[in-house]
Amino acid sequence: MTASTKSLRIIHAGALQRVMENCVERFSIQNPGLNIEMKGVGSREGAKRLLSGENYDIIALADQALFAELLVPDVVKDYFVFAADQIVIGYGLLSRESKEITKENWIDNLLKPQVSFARSDHHLDPCGYRTLMVWQLAEQFYNRPGLSSALEAACNSIYPKSLDLSSAVFTGNVDYAFLYSSEAQQLGLPYIALPSRINLSNPAYADFYDRASVTVESKIPGKNVIIHGNPIEFAIGLSKQSQYPELAQSFVDLLTGPEGSSILEECGFIPC
Amino acid sequence: MDEDKISESESTIAIERSIQAELLLLLGQRPSHGYELIQRLNEADFKSGEADAATVYRNLRRMDKDGLIKSHWEVGESGPGRRLYKLTPQGESSLKLWAQYIVQQRALLEKFLQAYFQLEESLSGNEDGVN
Numbered sequence: 001m002t003a004s005t006k007s008l009r010i011i012h013a014g015a016l017q018r019v020m021e022n023c024v025e026r027f028s029i030q031n032p033g034l035n036i037e038m039k040g041v042g043s044r045e046g047a048k049r050l051l052s053g054e055n056y057d058i059i060a061l062a063d064q065a066l067f068a069e070l071l072v073p074d075v076v077k078d079y080f081v082f083a084a085d086q087i088v089i090g091y092g093l094l095s096r097e098s099k100e101i102t103k104e105n106w107i108d109n110l111l112k113p114q115v116s117f118a119r120s121d122h123h124l125d126p127c128g129y130r131t132l133m134v135w136q137l138a139e140q141f142y143n144r145p146g147l148s149s150a151l152e153a154a155c156n157s158i159y160p161k162s163l164d165l166s167s168a169v170f171t172g173n174v175d176y177a178f179l180y181s182s183e184a185q186q187l188g189l190p191y192i193a194l195p196s197r198i199n200l201s202n203p204a205y206a207d208f209y210d211r212a213s214v215t216v217e218s219k220i221p222g223k224n225v226i227i228h229g230n231p232i233e234f235a236i237g238l239s240k241q242s243q244y245p246e247l248a249q250s251f252v253d254l255l256t257g258p259e260g261s262s263i264l265e266e267c268g269f270i271p272c
Numbered sequence: 273m274d275e276d277k278i279s280e281s282e283s284t285i286a287i288e289r290s291i292q293a294e295l296l297l298l299l300g301q302r303p304s305h306g307y308e309l310i311q312r313l314n315e316a317d318f319k320s321g322e323a324d325a326a327t328v329y330r331n332l333r334r335m336d337k338d339g340l341i342k343s344h345w346e347v348g349e350s351g352p353g354r355r356l357y358k359l360t361p362q363g364e365s366s367l368k369l370w371a372q373y374i375v376q377q378r379a380l381l382e383k384f385l386q387a388y389f390q391l392e393e394s395l396s397g398n399e400d401g402v403n
Contacts, residue, residue, distance in 0.1 A: 078353055079352050080345060080354070084326075202325055203308075203311050204311055233352070235352050256345065256355075270326045271329065272354070
């Protein structure tokens, strides 16, 4: 079989869209004629697509814990952490209260009735359950009982994946959104950086993050599973069903090597 | 002790690079991946202030590039694979140099404190005389 008839299929977290596009561009130069198909989804949804029988060669997800929970050992053998990030509050220059909001007063500004803010769906997307965890941790960190429930009740919009949030803010559909720092940076959105004790960025606070938990749909239809907070880490693995394991491994090597690190940094991620 | 080397490095060592010395020390104790290093660094007695993930990973990449440490991907037995960092012979030399530099700085700081306490004593003596 010649390279021109080969097709590599990649399913990835929506948040990795630009990283994957840049990696595919460089990989295509090294492998002329190779066809590469990419599918960006919420990572939880992506893992479930694999479980339902969809075939992909490479799986890159926004939460390394999803591999152990859903994919190892049946779909994936080994997986590697390649990037870290943090949750921030992105906004636009025309967002209501954008001239007032700071790291200190973000809660009171978001809870104003005229302000709208969004998150992604916690059943489909790690950014969604991470946002709910950030709210729980904020309740403890700022000692404001009932804060998490108040933010949940006030959150006006829920999108399928985090990448949709940055677009929604960019186009002015919502004033604020809880998303990854990398996504805000890619679109040039201003953002509020949250304290590291609550933004899920620092392994030093892993025990504190673990206090937050969210119930999501498990891989068994109709059953739920409780997941706990942990530092944000993106991971990549090869499908055991891949038709082109060597080619897929070369792509993973590119992403986890010096070229991939440069791309990740350009896109606002922390290469690990 | 190589005095020339120390004074040469003294001019180039910025205080913010002290995190590299701390990482070299931790890696001298045992090879680790970034996640664990961030945890160990924040638990260390010699660390003041918080070490954030971005700073640690950025310095690890720089030190890897400079040959002070080397890394390879290690497959996780029951968890994810991670990049494992080890000290190189060049890193060991750099750590030794850092220790010499810190000894020198400690001596200077002790002299500063000695002079300060003498000043404090003389000022206190003057005040007593006035009263």
